[in-house]
Amino acid sequence: MTAPVLEVKCLKKYFESSGWFSDDPPAKAVDGVSFSIEEGETLALIGESGSGKSTIAKTIIDIHETTDGLIRYQGEDITNPISDQMETIRSDIQLVFQDPTSCLNPRRTIRKTLLVPLKATGVPTENREARVSEMLERVGLTDEYLHKYPHELSGGQKQRVNIARALAVEPKLLILDEPTSALDVSVQAKIINLLDDLQDELDLTYLFITHDLSLVRNFADETAVMYLGKIQEQGPTEEIFESPRHPYTRALLSSIPVTSERDEAYRPESEPLRGEVPSPRDVPSGCRLHPRCPHATDECSMHDPETQSIDDVDITCIAYEDDTDGFDALLDGTNDTPGGSP
Ligand SMILES: Nc1ncnc2c1ncn2[C@@H]1O[C@H](COP(=O)(O)OP(=O)(O)OP(=O)(O)O)[C@@H](O)[C@H]1O
Numbered sequence: 001m002t003a004p005v006l007e008v009k010c011l012k013k014y015f016e017s018s019g020w021f022s023d024d025p026p027a028k029a030v031d032g033v034s035f036s037i038e039e040g041e042t043l044a045l046i047g048e049s050g051s052g053k054s055t056i057a058k059t060i061i062d063i064h065e066t067t068d069g070l071i072r073y074q075g076e077d078i079t080n081p082i083s084d085q086m087e088t089i090r091s092d093i094q095l096v097f098q099d100p101t102s103c104l105n106p107r108r109t110i111r112k113t114l115l116v117p118l119k120a121t122g123v124p125t126e127n128r129e130a131r132v133s134e135m136l137e138r139v140g141l142t143d144e145y146l147h148k149y150p151h152e153l154s155g156g157q158k159q160r161v162n163i164a165r166a167l168a169v170e171p172k173l174l175i176l177d178e179p180t181s182a183l184d185v186s187v188q189a190k191i192i193n194l195l196d197d198l199q200d201e202l203d204l205t206y207l208f209i210t211h212d213l214s215l216v217r218n219f220a221d222e223t224a225v226m227y228l229g230k231i232q233e234q235g236p237t238e239e240i241f242e243s244p245r246h247p248y249t250r251a252l253l254s255s256i257p258v259t260s261e262r263d264e265a266y267r268p269e270s271e272p273l274r275g276e277v278p279s280p281r282d283v284p285s286g287c288r289l290h291p292r293c294p295h296a297t298d299e300c301s302m303h304d305p306e307t308q309s310i311d312d313v314d315i316t317c318i319a320y321e322d323d324t325d326g327f328d329a330l331l332d333g334t335n336d337t338p339g340g341s342p
Helices: 053-060 083-092 110-120 125-138 155-167 185-202 237-242 247-254 261-266 298-302 318-322 324-332
Strands: 006-015 027-037 042-046 068-073 093-096 173-177 205-210 222-227 230-236 307-310 313-316
Touching: 006 053, 027 042, 027 053, 027 205, 027 222, 027 230, 042 053, 053 173, 053 205, 068 083, 083 093, 093 155, 110 125, 110 155, 125 155, 155 185, 222 237, 222 247, 230 237, 230 247, 298 318, 318 324
Parallel strands: 042 205, 042 222, 093 173, 173 205
Antiparallel strands: 006 027, 006 068, 222 230, 230 313, 307 313
């Protein structure tokens, strides 16, 4: 059996305080996260702003040093990598960022932008021009764009160039960090379709980071829902969207704008979460969601929840564990209590 392309185990990334604030506790941006992605699959990491999604991405590619835990790429331990592992990571794992404009050098034509990674990875000079054209074509652009500068391109076209640049080194894993959030809605769908096609053509594996849940359902095989540095619920995307169990997942999904009857049918009943997301420097005891959770009991503030597996889904919730029947009735729509409090 081949190893998953990416495996993350009990990953922690704490940011220590510095300067005037050096006595403050560290920010627990990522606090014990585990997941794996098989070849050719997409895992979506979803959650509100500040839940730790980008920190996971940056820790995987060694922009941040790992505080604790393990990161494996194709079975090899790449946690805080040594220099030759860094070369593998630089060619096999590519990151596509949110803002297509800031990632492109305004003084470089598209041709020059795409030549940089080809030179860096030693593609012979005589093959480079053909590769640039091929890469542009892959992302739906023509040679007409070769001599243009970034400011002459639309947001969607710039993101296509960023994707082409990421593909230049023939990566196996793309980390897509909110790749469409700076784009218009109509352009977002085109970029998602492009990424979908590229995955099939090139057998790519994706870690897709987003807070836009409407993009996830048709794109990701698996979904992990993050809150304040921890995954709360994780499983096949269809299962998460059709039968969300965790109160946090339910609250997130109930806040997606409804655009079709299918959306309406899947929209879970949920009471809104109370208050604001706490600081990662002051994580609540027990279940970190408990001060905001409509289902929280006294138990939830006292113990760290265990993760349990139900129907291929891992859920980390004491209230669910203690009242599975009540929660399942809520899922079936047979709970009498308005808002579904168990
Ligand atoms: N370099 C840093 N130093 C201190 N704290 C940081 C640093 N980078 C991130 N954080 C904190 O870690 C937490 C997680 O941030 P992160 O950017 O990973 O969240 P996110 O889920 O990706 O949110 P967003 O979608 O807004 O980027 C936040 O509270 C953030 O302020």
